[in-house]
Amino acid sequence: MSGVAIAGVGMHPWGKWGRNFTEYGVHAARAALADAGIPWTDVDLVVGGETVRNGYAGYVAGSTFAQALGWNGARIATSYAACATGAQAIDTARARILAGLCEVALVVGADTTPKGFLAPNAGERWNDPDWLRFRLLGMTNPAYFALYARRRMDLYGATSEDFAQVKVKNARHGLANPNARYRKEVSVEDVLSSAVVSDPLHLLDICATSDGAAAVVLCSTEYARKHGIANPVRVAAVSTVTPTFPNTVIDMPLLATDSSAAVGAPERTFKEAIGQAAYEEAGIGPEDVDVAEVYDLSTALELDWIEDLQLCKRGEAEVLLRSGDTTIGGRIPVNPSGGLACFGEAVPAQAIAQVCELTWQLRGQATGRQVEGAKVGITANQGLFGHGSSVLLAV
């Protein structure tokens, strides 16, 4: 049966390099092509993840990367889906391959990000919720993360020490990752003694923003066979579902949820639905998952995702964490790359970076952070305005 294989992956290390995003993107793209052993001139589709903070070149990222690599006549596309941008770009490439319209696709995301809180675009924009939440409420991204964290504490008995332990674990996971920005052990005491940004979250509970780039080369399984790519990691599912009305969990950057009065509460929350759609598409269940890369914008959010992906029951993620199940060597390691805790977020690259990490894990190439025998991996992320993604990979 025809499918989509990951022929190659590559990244530009995360950091604060202060250079042009195109440079990072081309670096990652060339690394992915070299990893695949496929010449650039064989690529017939380039999909770029749009970056909104780098001017026109960022809006047409697919074209920017294609031109920088040297025009080769490939078709291009550019995707924007907030934090899920990279996964939507992968989905676009996958769909054209599955439709038989393309054999080899290069997907690239790269970003250069400013220091501090991510703020909305300038100007007086009284109809834009992303502007209004700052103007009317002073509601930053960490404040939303803090709402979710506090709810875990009051409902499930999570503690600040639990949140800190997520950071300690991820910092340890990322120590040997050459693409991670932060490669340093962190103690619970370090986290708890860092400044509180939005109660209950400390500075070290919240991810930074980074420069970085990630790229994948996708191809049809026929192409992989013809070119001697033996036993490649397969893309088993890409979920980019939107919420189902009513969305009853407050979502960044909104000021209110939908009302459940007209039709009742939905069967699944948005984040639960993202993972469920991936499982259904792949015919793979949560019990089959060996490793997960989830979007730890905050430490507490990693615990939410573990439950949203059905890796344990609601309210039990702290139990998994405390018993070491989510550490490399445990039952279901989470964020072996080090996660956003070690990377910081480079928006259009991040969902692609998750796929790069799982590819290395499933190939057994994640030196210094390998989840032994991993055969199935899942990613999860969520962005503004009803965007989110979950990618299931299998070997």
Next chain:
Amino acid sequence: MTTTSATPVIEGWFTTGDEPRLLASRCTACSNLVFPPVPVAEEGAAGAFCRNPYCDGDQHESVELSRRGAVWSYTDARYQPPAPYVPATDPYVPFALAAVELPEGIVVLGQVADGFGVDDLEVGGEVELVVEVLHVDETGERTIYRWKPVTDTTEEAR
């Protein structure tokens, strides 16, 4: 009206007076409630189409929401948020924020009333709507809705 009178920082989102309430839009076909309200001046614009996927309504009427609700979660802002936030004081004074579930099945985010912090809040705790000054601009004081914890004494008073 004098230049120093207090006016809502945004029009049509809440009433003022002793018992202020949030103003939502209600679909005239299926009664689905939307907050913030859809702009009435733009009838036929995207904002007026009902968001319930089972409903093809495109007319909304303004309704008041319940004044009291239960805290869904809460936090605070220890550092001054970036623009377009306008700080009320210099130096900056941190404030608390709460997401509040109203009986109408809608969770509304708001700042917490002056003088109250995270220690005064808990998930499930009762709060009520008040209107306070957000900041002062060239037209005078600009007001915003806020959530105020309901203390035992005010409950007894009712």
